[in-house]
Amino acid sequence: MHELSLIQGLMNRLEEVVKENKAKRVKSIWLKVGPLSGAEPQLLKEAFNFFSKDGIAAGAELHIDSPLVTLKCDKCGAEAQREYFTLSCTECGAGLPISDGSEALMLEQLELEME
């Protein structure tokens, strides 16, 4: 639901970075969106298409890296990588800790087209 405001915030930041670097426009954007970040990659892309119709990011490519959650069971040691996360180990049923990085919501890198 709040993907629109996230992308609005991103647009403001892009304006700043373009200005700081005296660039012409943004060519590519790389985001990292963890499965527990509270944001949906597909909705972010739709919001981006909406806000980037014109302006400095018009036609820019948005890449979204959605890392898998890596879970390791404390009891039996089984490891699993999932797109979503569950609370218990599929091997032995014990509770699973949640890996760091699963809440990431990062602007990682930009490619700017220079004057």
Next chain:
Amino acid sequence: MCDTCGCAITDDVLEEKILTVELLEDLMLENNRQAESNRQHLDKEGVFCINLMSSPGSGKTTLLERTIDALSGKVKIGVIEGDLETENDAQRIRAKGAPAFQITTGTACHLDAKMVHRGLHHLPLNELDLVFIENIGNLVCPAAYALGEHINVTLLAVTEGDDKAMKYPVIFRAADMVIITKTDLLPYCDFDVQKAEKSIKLLNPKAQVLMLGKGDEKGLDEWIDFCAKKIVK
């Protein structure tokens, strides 16, 4: 034409210069900056700030009314209310004698740090000890937005079901304390307290879990004691 080999590459492709900028910054940077400035503003005034989050109807405003009553004459409380529409909640708080500012977001599903910044300017912070932000009733979006609060408290009513922490993990991960409310309705609900507590602890081992119901003085005392200990003035 290309200078090196004479191929037919066009000038604009040749001249396109690309700069790669590695930022590695939080996408919420703008909001987080404002939230940090809100927190500094509150710290300067010696005010502790608690952000209350939950689904609609789980008892946030009722908790605030009981808190204001219980701390009346001891702790000065102010409230920022967030709702899509109406001044109802702010009126309920004012009726208890505490200053309240209502933010109506129209359609927005969460409060952000900028809205709270505006709200803070409508409260007499120099006269207050404790400010509550009652977030929009929503178990999804509010969790993603820092507002400048010192701690987050998430409410879960027994009428909502004991699986809600697992279904909405982000908001329960963000909580410093989870209050299970409406426990007086436990006899009428299929809500397994142990199961709910277990999933909250699994998601968020550091969260304190508290039980509260209508007429439950013990739960209320624990909550009031918790709030009173946070006062810095």
